[in-house]
Amino acid sequence: MTILNDPVSAKLGNRQQLSYIASQAADARLNVELETEGMTLNIGPQHPATHGTLRIIARLDGEQVVWAEPSCGYMHRGYEKLTEVRTFPQVTSLINRIDWLGSFANEVPFILAAEKLMNVEAPPRAQWIRTILFELSRIANVSLFLGDLGVQMGAITPVFLAFRDREYVLNLIESATGGRFHPNFDRIGGLKDDLPAGWIDETKVVMKKLRNFCDEIETLLFGNEIFQSRTRGIGVIPRDVALQYGLSGANLRASGVDWDLRRDQTIPLAYDKVDFKVWTHPDGDSFARCWIRLQETREATKIVDQLLDGIPSGPVMAKVPKIIKVPEGEAWVSTENPLGEMGYYVVSRGDLGPFRVKIRSASFNNISITPWLLRGVYVPDIITILASLYFILGDIDR
Amino acid sequence: MHPPRLKGEVSPLSSPAETAAPIVDATRDAMVAAIRTTLGSAVVDTLVKPGDDIWVRVTTESWRASIQALKDTHSFDYFCFLSAIDWMPSPYGRGEDDPSEPAPVRDTVIRPGYTGGDTRMQMLVRLVNSVTHLGINIKADVPNGSFTIDSICTVFAGANWHEREAHEMFGIGFTGHPDLRNMYLPIDFEGYPMRKDFPLLARMVKPWPGIVDVEPLPGGTDDEKDGANEDGVKVEGAS
Numbered sequence: 295m296t297i298l299n300d301p302v303s304a305k306l307g308n309r310q311q312l313s314y315i316a317s318q319a320a321d322a323r324l325n326v327e328l329e330t331e332g333m334t335l336n337i338g339p340q341h342p343a344t345h346g347t348l349r350i351i352a353r354l355d356g357e358q359v360v361w362a363e364p365s366c367g368y369m370h371r372g373y374e375k376l377t378e379v380r381t382f383p384q385v386t387s388l389i390n391r392i393d394w395l396g397s398f399a400n401e402v403p404f405i406l407a408a409e410k411l412m413n414v415e416a417p418p419r420a421q422w423i424r425t426i427l428f429e430l431s432r433i434a435n436v437s438l439f440l441g442d443l444g445v446q447m448g449a450i451t452p453v454f455l456a457f458r459d460r461e462y463v464l465n466l467i468e469s470a471t472g473g474r475f476h477p478n479f480d481r482i483g484g485l486k487d488d489l490p491a492g493w494i495d496e497t498k499v500v501m502k503k504l505r506n507f508c509d510e511i512e513t514l515l516f517g518n519e520i521f522q523s524r525t526r527g528i529g530v531i532p533r534d535v536a537l538q539y540g541l542s543g544a545n546l547r548a549s550g551v552d553w554d555l556r557r558d559q560t561i562p563l564a565y566d567k568v569d570f571k572v573w574t575h576p577d578g579d580s581f582a583r584c585w586i587r588l589q590e591t592r593e594a595t596k597i598v599d600q601l602l603d604g605i606p607s608g609p610v611m612a613k614v615p616k617i618i619k620v621p622e623g624e625a626w627v628s629t630e631n632p633l634g635e636m637g638y639y640v641v642s643r644g645d646l647g648p649f650r651v652k653i654r655s656a657s658f659n660n661i662s663i664t665p666w667l668l669r670g671v672y673v674p675d676i677i678t679i680l681a682s683l684y685f686i687l688g689d690i691d692r
Numbered sequence: 693m694h695p696p697r698l699k700g701e702v703s704p705l706s707s708p709a710e711t712a713a714p715i716v717d718a719t720r721d722a723m724v725a726a727i728r729t730t731l732g733s734a735v736v737d738t739l740v741k742p743g744d745d746i747w748v749r750v751t752t753e754s755w756r757a758s759i760q761a762l763k764d765t766h767s768f769d770y771f772c773f774l775s776a777i778d779w780m781p782s783p784y785g786r787g788e789d790d791p792s793e794p795a796p797v798r799d800t801v802i803r804p805g806y807t808g809g810d811t812r813m814q815m816l817v818r819l820v821n822s823v824t825h826l827g828i829n830i831k832a833d834v835p836n837g838s839f840t841i842d843s844i845c846t847v848f849a850g851a852n853w854h855e856r857e858a859h860e861m862f863g864i865g866f867t868g869h870p871d872l873r874n875m876y877l878p879i880d881f882e883g884y885p886m887r888k889d890f891p892l893l894a895r896m897v898k899p900w901p902g903i904v905d906v907e908p909l910p911g912g913t914d915d916e917k918d919g920a921n922e923d924g925v926k927v928e929g930a931s
Contacts, residue, residue, distance in 0.1 A: 366875050366876060367874075367875055367877065370877075374861075374886060375885055375892060376892070378782065378786070378892075379786040379787045379788075379892055379895060380786075535849075537769050537770045537771070537822055538769075538848050538849050538850050539771065539849060539850035540770065540771040540772055540773065540848075540850045551822060553822060553825065559825060623805075623806075624747075624805050624806050624829075625744075625745075626745055626818065637772070637773070637818075639773075639775070639816065639818070639829075641805055643781075643803075646786075647786055650777050650778070652775045652777075652816070654773040654818075659773070659850060662850055662852065662853040662854075663850070691876065
């Protein structure tokens with residue numbers, strides 16, 4: 295009876311309450327049966343289900359996880375230290391390798407932080423193009439997630455669809471910036487270049503294709519009974535736990551927190567010029583997280599369409615000195631990246647390079663909840679829970 | 693696949709002064725006043741940049757209690773990140789010195805940033821109110837020598853990994869942290885890589901190629917003033 299009076303379970307919805315009670319019961323049972331030796335299962339660092347080199351060490355009791363801990367650091371590249379020996383314009387070529395699937399989005403908050411310190415604002419056209427490329431990175435990133443999701447559960451088809459349709463977006467990014475994965479296109483004060491001719495029409499065609507892709511994934515995957523039974527009620531994160539661990543992006547919104555940095559902060563990007571919906575889900579389970587990402591991909595295509603219609607003319611570069619010295623000060627800028635909140639705390643000493651850059655990446659916080667979340671789940675659910683949390687290794691280790 | 697690019701038309705742009713943020717920020721000022729009332733003597737210094745952000749520096753002793761109070765009283769319930777800043781200027785500069793030349797003389801004075809500081813290391817935590825979306829940066833000095841401060845794991849469970857990271861990168865001890873194992877580095881790694889006196893070994897082993905392959909920086913002293921070059925678009929070649 296104590297479980298029903300539990301303060302955490304009282305706050306949850308009906309469905310969540312049931313799964314919470316089930317997990318508490320599993321916990322209680324584990325505590326009784328813990329005399330058995332148990333077994334340690336090592337997953338990774340090289341494992342197709344771990345998106346890179348994340349290693350998970352799980353102690354099992356039968357099929358249930360008693361204790362699990364991800365082991366990071368197989369891809370630590372020390373970007374925070376390296377930024378200290380780079381000049382401000384050089385830093386973007388490093389940081390767009392943090393989340394390599396949505397790399398343009400990594401450059402934006404850093405450039406915005408530097409611009410904030412310099413008191414420079416990019417011209418409107420540059421802001422709009424930045425926003426468009428930002429959303430394209432999101433689409434490229436999340437569409438791969440949607441395809442990969444199927445693979446984690448044994449469905450092969452979605453990943454082929456995802457790779458096919460992501461290619462269209464990558465081609466767009468390539469034709470605008472010159473780089474498929476690492477555009478390095480954002481500059482302090484604007485952008486490297488303007489859009490190529492015909493790009494806008496081409497993008498509109500691709501956005502239609504991507505909306506079709508979302509529909510396909512929805513019918514193929516989200517309506518699938520196996521998919522639903524493997525994600526519904528699995529890996530439930532309540533709202534207050536999500537906030538405590540600093541979860542962000544779709545993971546936070548899936549726990550019912552209505553918070554999107556594109557809408558809820560004043561930032562020199564064109565998000566205030568477009569009309570879009572921020573989706574939330576009350577369940578907080580694996581299904582909710584995946585569903586939110588699907589809806590966000592759709593919203594992103596709509597944002598791009600709206601921006602393409604109203605893109606202002608003018609220069610894409612503000613007047614900035616050739617040799618960029620950023621005035622002394624501290625600035626924090628974060629944006630709603632494909633994986634969640636990505637922010638840079640930049641300390642400048644009036645020098646050519648930053649004095650200290652703290653990179654707050656979304657996946658580091660998102661994955662730090664796993665020791666809490668994986669306790670008591672069954673082994674196959676480890677894979678679906680990790681897949682639904684969605685992380686990029688470079689974004690954890692930096 | 694690469695159609696010709698359109699060149700953006702260049703026109704004179706507004707000066708930064710015209711787009712500057714408003715001078716008064718009533719919301720943040722009120723918040724800082726409320727925080728001063730709640731925390732009392734724990735607050736050392738505060739700073740509000742209108743329309744931008746809040747910085748609050750609290751005493752080392754009240755670190756955990758202050759964050760608990762900010763969470764409970766002012767609903768800063770979202771844990772964004774925890775890190776540290778080493779305010780000592782790097783004795784190695786940007787690692788671009790020519791090894792055949794005598795070492796240049798560098799500034800060794802420790803100058804803290806916003807809201808001041810008395811020690812070399814400083815803690816930095818960012819919390820956000822998940823309803824009003826107002827953020828706050830909280831700083832606290834970490835005593836020289838011991839480099840130890842209270843852990844805030846009990847306040848925000850998410851601080852666990854961030855403190856582990858700060859421990860291995862900056863060598864800061866967290867009293868009350870359950871498990872300060874290394875996250876990234878090998879167990880027997882010596883030194884704290886993010887400290888400014890830890891050399892970037894890549895630059896030590898092989899000197900920066902820029903030393904031998906010197907290219908003049910684009911533009912002389914004149915160009916630095918007027919900014920954009922002839923086509924007015926690319927101005928980034930400084931590096």
